[in-house]
Amino acid sequence: MKRFKPTLSHLSRRTFLQATAALGGASALGLRSSYAQEPEKPAEIIVRAWGGSWVDSLKAGVSDSFTKMTGIAVRHDLTEDNEIQPKVWAAVAQNRVPPIHINWDTTTNATKSALRGVTEDLSDLPNLANVTDLAKPAGLEGFPIVNTYGYVYVLAYRPAAFPDGPPKSWKDLLDPKFKGRLAFYNDGIGFHFPAQVAGGGKLEDIPGNMQPAWDFITKMKTQQPLLGEDPDFTTWFQNGEIDAACTISTNAREARKNGVKIEWVVPEEGAKFDTDGLWIPKGLPENELYWAKQYINHALTKEAQQVWLDGLGLPGVVPGLTPPKDLVGDPSYPTTEADFQRLIRISSKIQVENESEWFSKFKAIMQG
Amino acid sequence: MRAARTAYPLKWRIMDALEGIAAAIWPARFRRATPYLMLLPAVLLVGLLVLGLIQIADASLRTLDTTTFQFSDDYSIANFRxxxxxxxxxxxxxxxxxxxxxxxxxxxxxxxxxxxxxxxxxxxxxxxxxxxxxxxxxxxxxxxxxxxxxxxxxxxxxxxxxxxxxxxxxxxxxxxxxxxxxxxxxxxxxxxxxxxxxxxxxxxxxxxxxxxxxxxxxxxxxxxxxxxxxxxxxxxxxxxxxxxxxxxxxxxxxxxxxxxxxxxxxxxxxxxxxxxxxxxxxxxxxxxxxxxxxxxxxxxxxxxxxxxxxxxxx
Incomplete structure (x- = not known):
């Protein structure tokens, strides 16, 4: 599926296609060379990324090999995804060059930027021909974002706190012995949808009727959970502050790598499945736009995905990737249709349009 | 004859020149306003803050459309409500x-x-x-x-x-x-x-x-x-x-x-x-x-x- 971005001139489209085809071929052959049609290379490209093991994995899997292949240095900007967004929006609105070339973003956040019209179209990336449906952002025209992997908000727990076996349901967390020993994201992300099921509601009722979710979250509030961001979960598990959390499996896996005894499950009500992606803000000089696209195109190769996502422990969008040994058959690494049936997916469009209200509602309950 | 130079050293000449420049930029008749000139940096700083507040006030009257993530052109008090x-x-x-x-x-x-x-x-x-x-x-x-x-x-x-x-x-x-x-x-x-x-x-x-x-x-x-x-x-x-x-x-x-x-x-x-x-x-x-x-x-x-x-x- 290749479509052209209407704002690009015919010449630049043609140049882009010729050069990407050449580079794609070179990449496949493992060659490092330059081409007459290639636009001028910038000294560096800036990729916004999350810190810790997230950026380490991106560097090992995508950035280093991109630099080796093209000679262009990659600088990782660790500004929070939420904080870079208004800066990019302001830059585009004022016709300034945006502060980054590529934003590694949650699909929900990226969808907001796409709806606002600040994203470049990526439909002409050659490697999109080799990706699964997961790469396509649902509910959006073309490819303003390319999803690069999926992740699951699992129920992570310390086995010592569950001597009778792993928790089977999110309701198990209501046991009084876990009072003050639980953690959720501070806006409730990842927990709204399982809470809807655990509260006796239906996923089909989202967003129309989410009262069951709010009722269940209100019950959970009596457990006085901690509320935080990604790095907090790893720290809290390591410092023995919590026994269980609703968090992305990558954070739990990171804590386990650091020596914390931790396991995770997808409870019977299900767990939220979501995606992250890469996108390019509008307003870049044409040559930089070209190389930014090449970076994303490279991130969609099997070789780059394998190393990058081994580090994150997440399933990618290129067929044939080998799961890390510790995640074979793991519910947080879905590969089969049966795996996905246990997970909850709600379209980005619904999430984006209602997220503000859901966050406010969750906060109102937890802060009350 | 080097005596004249010694009697009126170079640094005095420089000071005279600087005074002359200062007098040209800020004539003596403006002297009463000099204290207010000292306030200028503070006024500029406060002015910038006020400009920021005006922008914030403008933004506060615009509502977000979550289908386009653009702000409304019209003013309303919906956010205050x-x-x-x-x-x-x-x-x-x-x-x-x-x-x-x-x-x-x-x-x-x-x-x-x-x-x-x-x-x-x-x-x-x-x-x-x-x-x-x-x-x-x-x-x-x-x-x-x-x-x-x-x-x-x-x-x-x-x-x-x-x-x-x-x-x-x-x-x-x-x-x-x-x-x-x-x-x-x-x-x-x-x-x-x-x-x-x-x-x-x-x-x-x-x-x-x-x-x-x-x-x-x-x-x-x-x-x-x-x-x-x-x-x-x-x-x-x-x-x-x-x-x-x-x-x-x-x-x-x-x-x-x-x-x-x-x-x-x-x-x-x-x-x-x-x-x-x-x-x-x-x-x-x-x-x-x-x-x-x-x-x-x-x-x-x-x-x-x-x-x-x-x-x-x-």
Missing amino acids: RALTEPLFLVVAQRSLVAALIVTAVTLVFAFPYAYLMVRTRSPRLRKFLLIALFLPFFIGQVVRAYGWLIILGNQGMVNEALGLIGVAPMRLIYNYPAVLFGLVQYMLPFAVLMLAPALTAIPEELEAAAGSLGANWVRTFIHVVLPLARPGFIGAGVVVLTLSLTDFAVPAILGGGSQDFIANAIYDQFFRTSDQGLGATLALMLVALGSILVGLVFALFGAGTLAMGRSRA
Whole structure:
């Protein structure tokens, strides 16, 4: 599926296609060379990324090999995804060059930027021909974002706190012995949808009727959970502050790598499945736009995905990737249709349009 | 003949030239306006803040369309209605205000004896120690200090480990409201001491000696002489601590465990989490208004204290 971005001139489209085809071929052959049609290379490209093991994995899997292949240095900007967004929006609105070339973003956040019209179209990336449906952002025209992997908000727990076996349901967390020993994201992300099921509601009722979710979250509030961001979960598990959390499996896996005894499950009500992606803000000089696209195109190769996502422990969008040994058959690494049936997916469009209200509602309950 | 050059050295000539340039730029007839010229940097700074406030006011009147993530062209008071009716914002505002008042009161109580001892001690060594202890926290940022408390008060922190030695099970000492208040008091203490110290220095020691010689004991001297004369310091310190506490972000975010947000945290959420800059701007304006009203009340009731630079009613 290749479509052209209407704002690009015919010449630049043609140049882009010729050069990407050449580079794609070179990449496949493992060659490092330059081409007459290639636009001028910038000294560096800036990729916004999350810190810790997230950026380490991106560097090992995508950035280093991109630099080796093209000679262009990659600088990782660790500004929070939420904080870079208004800066990019302001830059585009004022016709300034945006502060980054590529934003590694949650699909929900990226969808907001796409709806606002600040994203470049990526439909002409050659490697999109080799990706699964997961790469396509649902509910959006073309490819303003390319999803690069999926992740699951699992129920992570310390086995010592569950001597009778792993928790089977999110309701198990209501046991009084876990009072003050639980953690959720501070806006409730990842927990709204399982809470809807655990509260006796239906996923089909989202967003129309989410009262069951709010009722269940209100019950959970009596457990006085901690509320935080990604790095907090790893720290809290390591410092023995919590026994269980609703968090992305990558954070739990990171804590386990650091020596914390931790396991995770997808409870019977299900767990939220979501995606992250890469996108390019509008307003870049044409040559930089070209190389930014090449970076994303490279991130969609099997070789780059394998190393990058081994580090994150997440399933990618290129067929044939080998799961890390510790995640074979793991519910947080879905590969089969049966795996996905246990997970909850709600379209980005619904999430984006209602997220503000859901966050406010969750906060109102937890802060009350 | 080199004598003439010696009689009128080069640097004088340079000074003459500079004076000439200054006179051309700022003629003598403008001399009465010179003091106002000195105010120019401050006026520019305040002007920039006012410009920012005007932009925030403009944003506060625009609502977010979540289908396009663009703001409305029309003005409306929808954001203000939300801010005043949604329980979340009322809870957060109330929590911030109550915390600011508690922190101000507790900080002043702790800061006063520290400042008094620092000003009155006859031991230069003790004074130096107190000064160093006062300034040391300024070299350590607020965030680092808050994280320090996590290490000390966490489940596996020093305090819980010490309690464990006498058989007490680990208890949750952080991630709650008292922990936020504690962190704020610790952060505000140096500010309060620095504001109180000049006021205490200005109280002549002879007045305390005179009260003693007239039969007043230490307590009566303290209540009837020291405290009233220290009032400008209390007001100045109180206003600074009150406004800083009311608008604090980092301490509630780090020591509150995510469930003890202040208004600043709610503003952050709107700007950066839900992308609703209109509502964020509304909350920011309301925070500015709340702080201004509180400071105005203090000034109206008690004067400006040390902030009046010697012109207070006290």
